[in-house]
Amino acid sequence: MMRYRQFGNSDLQLSEICFGAMRFTSTASHVTLTESHDREQEEAQNREGRRALEAALAGGVNCIHSSGDYGTRWMLSDILAQHPKRKEIHHVIKMTSPDYEEGGFDPQVLRDSVEDALRDLHADRIAIVQHLQRGPHVPKAEAYAEAGDQRRIDALPDMVGPLQETFEALRQEGKVGHLITFPHTTGYATAALDTGVYDGVAHFFNLIEPEALPLLDRLKREGKGFLAIRPLLQGMLTDKRIDRKGLPETDLKLRAGWDSRYALLEKIRERIGEPNEPWTRFALKFALAHEAVTSLVASGNSVAQVEALLEACDGQYPSRELLDSVHALVEEVGMPPKADLFGL
Ligand SMILES: NC(=O)c1ccc[n+]([C@@H]2O[C@H](COP(=O)([O-])OP(=O)(O)OC[C@H]3O[C@@H](n4cnc5c(N)ncnc54)[C@H](OP(=O)(O)O)[C@@H]3O)[C@@H](O)[C@H]2O)c1
Incomplete structure (x- = not known):
């Protein structure tokens, strides 16, 4: 039975698993392909992706995470046009402004992202807008790391006024619910939360990337929500x-870019021992263990994967001591970079 959690102190109840829509079609633009696929294979993948989303909704998932730039919205649009549960789904959408080399926040990007999503997803309201500020003038290698923090943080005071004003107008129109930040770094996350504009945070959170743990304590204190992105580290933390x-x-995962992640994983396994359950389930439970985490944003590309995601949510999650132990180890060893994961 799917379990639901409150998004911070709000009245929004999200399923512990949120369907991440970045990878479930043959047209996904953020996915690195190792071999070319013929049309038949692509169609089979799309059929399986369709069944995966339908299985998630049938299994009680009430939350979908999508973005106009994933190249997969067409499938959501196709399925949701007719789906009996479409009005019960809480959508999380990504909105990026300013992007890497852009100069400042553009309110029109927010408005267009929301209007496009409402139309494409056949929805009346977008529950959560996840704001990604990669600029101004911050190259990709720096936008995921401390190197870009100062420029991004310095832009916050000029940005928050128009951001808040536009979001509030959309809220008055009944089109949006909550605004959260997708900070990329914990330093920027702190500064963004300090503005008081955001109702929560979406950030990477998994065994290899546990840096948000102290942030989760703050969110809990402040009654804000958290969405844990890539709990399986793009499929690495699976059996x-x-x-x-x-x-x-x-x-x-055999490519050199994953070496540091596997080296860290080995140290984590030495420190905490082997779980007494399958690794996929343990990794998901790790990401659900802190009560500030509202939902895991995970990609399930087949019915079998979705079923395993749903089965992991049984209410029995690792202890705080285990979270602290992994967090301390990763701090000590150093977390692998975050920017290089796409294209690896
Ligand atoms: N990754 C990011 O940087 C990022 C950024 C912004 C937002 N998001 C959002 O977060 C969502 C999740 O991110 P993600 O896909 O990168 O990471 P993830 O959810 O940690 O990993 C998903 C991958 O794990 C494998 N998998 C899933 N369920 C499994 C199961 N039960 N058993 C075995 N393997 C399983 C699949 O890979 P295989 O099929 O290859 O085995 C799947 O593509 C995205 O859909 C998107 O909505 C991600």
Whole structure:
């Protein structure tokens, strides 16, 4: 039975799993492909992706995370046009402004992102807008790291006025619910929350990337919500890939960019021992263990994957001591960079 959690102190109840729509079609633009697929394989993938989303909704998932730039909205649009539960779904959408090399926040980007999503998703309201500020004038390698923090933080005071004003207008129109930040770094997250404009945070949170743990304590104190992005670290923290040896040679996780992540994983396994349940389930439970986490934004690309995601939500989650232990170790060793994961 799916479990639901309150988004901070609000009246929004989200399922513990939020369907991440970044990878579930053959047209997904943020996915690195190792081999070319013919039309038949693409169609099979799309059929499976469709069944995956339908299984998630049937299993009690009431939250979908999407973005206009994932290249997968067409499938959501297709399914949701007819789906009996479409009015019960809480949508989280990504909105980016200013982007890397842009100069400042553009209110029209916010408005267009919301209007496009309402139309494409056949929705009356977008429950959560996830704001990503990658600029102004911050190259990609810096926008995910401390190197870009100062420029992004310095732009906050000029940005928050028009951001708040536009969001409030959309809220008055009944089109949006909550605004959260997608900070990329914990330093920027602190500064963004200090503005008082955001109702919560979406950030990477998994065994290899646990840096948000102290932030979760703050969110809990302040009654704000948290969405844990990529709890399986793009499929690395699963039974299929937890042991790198034996992966087929086409698997992306064999690429050199994943070396530091597997080295860290080895240290974590030495520190905490092997879980007494499958790794996929344990990794998901790790990300659900803090009560400030409202929902995990995870990609399930097949019915089997979705079923495993749903089964992990049984209310029995690791202790705070375990979270602290992993967090302390990763702080000590150093967390791998976040920017290089796309295209690896
Ligand atoms: N990654 C980011 O940087 C990012 C940024 C912004 C937003 N998001 C949002 O977060 C969502 C999740 O991110 P993500 O896809 O990168 O990471 P993720 O959810 O941690 O990993 C998903 C991958 O794990 C594998 N998987 C899923 N369920 C499984 C299961 N039960 N058993 C075994 N393997 C399973 C699948 O890979 P295989 O099919 O290859 O095995 C799947 O593509 C996205 O859809 C998007 O909505 C992500």
